[in-house]
Amino acid sequence: MTDFNEPINRIGTNSIKWDTILKTYNEEELLPLWIADMDFKAPHGVLKAYQDVINHGVIGYADTPESLYESIIDWEQRHHQLTVEKSEILFFSGVLAGITTALQALTEPNDAILIHDPVYPPFANIITTNRRKLIRSRLIEEDGHFIMDLADIEEKFKHEKIKLMILCNPHNPGGRVWTKNELNQLGELCKKYGVLVLSDEIHQDLVFAPHEMTSFFAAGDSFSDFSVQFTSMTKTFNLAGIKNSIVFVKNERLKKQLTRKQEENFQQEINTFGLAGMEAAYRTGDTWLKELLDYLQGNVAYTLDFFQNHLPKAAIMKPEGTYLLWVDFSDYGFSDEELENLLVHKGKVVLNTGVSYGPSGKQHMRLNVACPRKTLEEGLQRIVTALN
Ligand SMILES: Cc1ncc(COP(=O)(O)O)c(C=O)c1O
Known part of the structure; x- marks a missing residue:
């Protein structure tokens, strides 16, 4: 224990x-x-995996082995009933690195990007430093917790011509675990107005029963056609310093745009310790x-x-x-x-x-x-x- x-x-x-x-x-x-x-x-299992790398002594370039993909696919299925395939998984050196690359790949300068208010501060920084237009939709406080203002979001989708929304699911700093119904309503609006979604699910495993995590992909019919999901084991297992993350992208067109930008930025090689820790965490961390x-x-x-x-x-x-x-x-x-x-x-x-x-x-x-x-x-x- x-x-x-x-x-x-x-x-x-x-x-x-x-x-x-x-x-x-x-x-x-x-x-x-x-x-x-x-x-x-x-x-312990993660520390042992690091120890094994150190004991071997050669810290060369790392491949992403079949067993790593299997550990991720298995974790997502067991913990989140989310089915992903190897071909839908990309790796980045951190969730923010992935979100930034996706923003660059899927939008143009001056495009309007929506985030909640309040939300994790780097979202706003990424949008403005990449010269996109920052639009916020304020969360409503009701019965001691946040809910989304869907009317305001629709208004902004319509009048601000929002191209993409960065969603924090679960929500930091409010600790909301958005329900399937809430995500479905949001996603249906995105579908109606042609808004892409980057769903930051880094806190996906830190959910208290009876609340249940719903990934954005699973919240509605064909939501994976217009969204990309970002997660990592770094929040779950306290490994933030290894800067390592996973992207799930099911839509072929989005994947192509994302991998092209990843290659342009030469971001496709992943830290050896990060990969060793990731697989060990998913295999031994339950x-x-x-x-x-x-x-x-x-x-x-x-x-x-x-x-x-x-x-x-x-x-x-x-x-x-x-x-x-x-x-x-x-x-x-x-x-x-x-x-x-x-x-x-x-x-x-x-x-x-x-x-x-x-x-x-x-x-x-x-x-x-x-x-x-x-x-x-x-x-x-x-x-x-x-x-x-
Ligand atoms: C919602 C959210 N996204 C991303 C991050 C940072 O992720 P990374 O260090 O993998 O870029 C954090 C860290 O607190 C976070 O809370």
Whole structure:
């Protein structure tokens, strides 16, 4: 049984989460509850696969063996009832690398691209740095969780002539696991208005029962004709540093455009460690993942309870998946800058600032609870110190 309570010192390991905050804030002894990686060791089976590569000692160019494809196909079938074939799988050095390449392959400069507000910040960066037009559709908060504003989306499809939408499924930062029905309604609109979809499903395995992951492909008839899916084992098994990801593309025309751009950018060769870790994770990671989800659910429950008792003015969203919690601090009346300053310099705790996720993120913060319970307890206590 994995001991997720084991404290692991990450300081001095070139960790973005732990080592960059001193430079950013010029403040000692900060506790990081930001950026989406976990303070847990990767599964034993993955570490052993790395050890085997190291013991062999020659780290040459890596092929993608048949057994790797089989491990992915098997995982998707067993965990997500998604049928994919070898010919529908591409590899990239990260989900964002894949999304960027797809955006370049499937759209032109000045094309209008839709994303939700709030949503994972790099989507907006990718769109603007590639000189596409950024359009946002605000999510509606209803009964303590986000729902899509389909009327607004349709309006924008029609009047902004949206070419493509980048969807976060499950949703970061709100933790929504979009239902089949929601995805179906969205997809039918995309079909009607000829909008392509890039579905970022990197959080696909981090879903809490009874919620169920639905991949965009599976949400409606022929949705794979106008969409591409992106996933990875890096979020699931805490391997973000190996920069490795998978693309599922079933439509031949989309695949051709995507592989052509991948070759133009010479992105088709994949990191040896990434491939070894991927196959090992998918072959040996089931039990670890089950234990992880139990532990994360415990941390989520602890956090919700803590907020209710100690920070009742903050409105915190209960996630259906992911280890990320979206918190509305607006009732405290602080500006975004004041809120960040209080948390960092008075509480000595670092969260992600909400405005980076879109204009609706004003006075919000995103909280990462994927750490040992003791670290979480300390971090939450620091939020109280900052705000009270
Ligand atoms: C929704 C989403 N997509 C992509 C990424 C980053 O993926 P990668 O490191 O594979 O580019 C993250 C990381 O937090 C994420 O939350």
